[in-house]
Amino acid sequence: MNPEIVPIHRKESLREDGMLFVRTECILDTMVKIPLLVASMIIVAAVMPIQSSFSSPRALDLIIYPDGSTHVSADIDVDPLVTDYELKLFGNTIDNFVVVGESGFLLTTDVIGDSALIETFGSSVITVEYDIHDLVSKQGRVWTFSLDAPSDFTLLLPKNSAIVGMTNLPINMEIINDQNQLTLSAGDTEIDYLFSTTALIPDSIDSTIPIPNFDYISYVIGGIAVVIVIGVIVIRAKQKIVKPIQVQDTTQTKQKTETIDAETIFKLKPDLREDDKEIVKFISNNGGQALESDLRKKFLQPRTTMWRAVKRLERNGVIEIEKKDLQNLVKLRKNMEEEE
């Protein structure tokens, strides 16, 4: 009933009942070939990024000009043994069509309607570039880009343009020379944009948001660098004297004492609506001023509703509106009592 545990390498033959026993402390050495394990894990780790890089799609880049014409640039894999390649174009109003083979040779082409016949013999990759006027239409002030893309693509929008409608999710967005560049998936895409002089680039924007084909080694190095920089900043910050903060506190206190309190405002303006009074209370408790966006967040009101409320308070002489970083800063008026 108490079976004897015998190391396999000391035993000449199996027991009569055919049971095999091994010493558990030797299981790693006996059953697992460590060099083989290590080698296979390294191979698996090494092969993974290669597989992903092999599966990258052909390049398709589009640039929209301010007049709505679009520059198309595409790298296409072709069979070098086939003499011609018929390329379906994105429309039939084509200008400046040029095709280059992999060694930089200008290839002979024939554009008929919305397709082009390219003599590709001997080339395995071709670069096609052309301008097209079929992809963007304009209605009123709104420009609409539409495309049924055969692969993922990048789209560089014109300067001073702002997207106001979109039918699918972008993969990525970068800002290149103050222009929005979107990376979009294959398939039907429709984007509405218009030209504007304000709010083109959202607040607190990075110059670029890297991403899709991620080099994670550089990311890790970047991460380490960021940690070091943050560490240095923290150490330096600790060494600084706290005086400036005290100055700020006194300024804030001074500002608070100058601000008229909510109850006085309600006495002076008894006709204020209840919802407007809540806004006044909030601004008063916030040191006499608040951003309109903060008010919207606080009272969960749509932009137009809050905008109307703020305008109403301004008309009543309760607040004044100042522009701060393209946002509305709403301030309680200080000289209300004198006016009354």
Place this chain on the structure above:
Amino acid sequence: MKALALFTIFVLISGTVTVSSISDVYAQNDLNILLRIATQADKQIINQLEKTFDDSIPFDIQSLYDKGHTSVLTLENSLPDNIEQARENFLIAMKSFKQITKMMSESTTEQKLTTSNVSDRDLQSELNRLNKYFQKLKTISEKHNTGIKFSEIEELFTQAHQQINSNEIESAINSIHQLESLIHTIKKNISESSSHSSSDRIKEFASKQLNKIQKILEDPLIDSNMPELERANSLVREIETLISEDNVSDVKKKFGELNKLVKIIKNSIR
């Protein structure tokens, strides 16, 4: 050895953790992009509404805007955890804003863009497009040492830019026409200049491919009575002759036919 194994496992685990944390960063950035686009669109739409309707926005547009704006707020609140909800809200917001722009533009007729309408021409864009095309051709030309001079065309580009800046529309249009004509000639010249080296490249490629095809045709598994085999061998000889005669266009034609036959022959072996 155990230490090595442990070290390797540690490295691999750290690698996996790092990669998965990068995916999280990607997702986070991805969502931030959605928020940026949606916020930007929201700002633009409200600006348009205020400009167009002041304080009397039509009810249907107002409710669409409220729907879109609420989706932007929900999108903001769903960050960074609820990816699916964020994406859904983005699409709802952008579709609502799109509908608003459509409704606001309904009174105006849709315009397909062409360059034919002179009054609507954006000469700066035209010139930029032309310049991009020219730069591409110049690169090709320089790569193949065609010896074509570009000084005249470059001067004309500078002149056209100046004319556009000083609002000399007619002169700018004339300069653009001249540029188009010159660029067309340049493209023709590049094709002619590089045709010799281009045909050399094609002949070299064709010779290499012929060697490969001949090896395929010598495969003992191929039925020697196959009519395609006889035709293929005959084509190989014809192409060799054409290469020696520098007849590139016929080489390409014959090669197309040969390629089809080789495919049939290869399939017969399988």
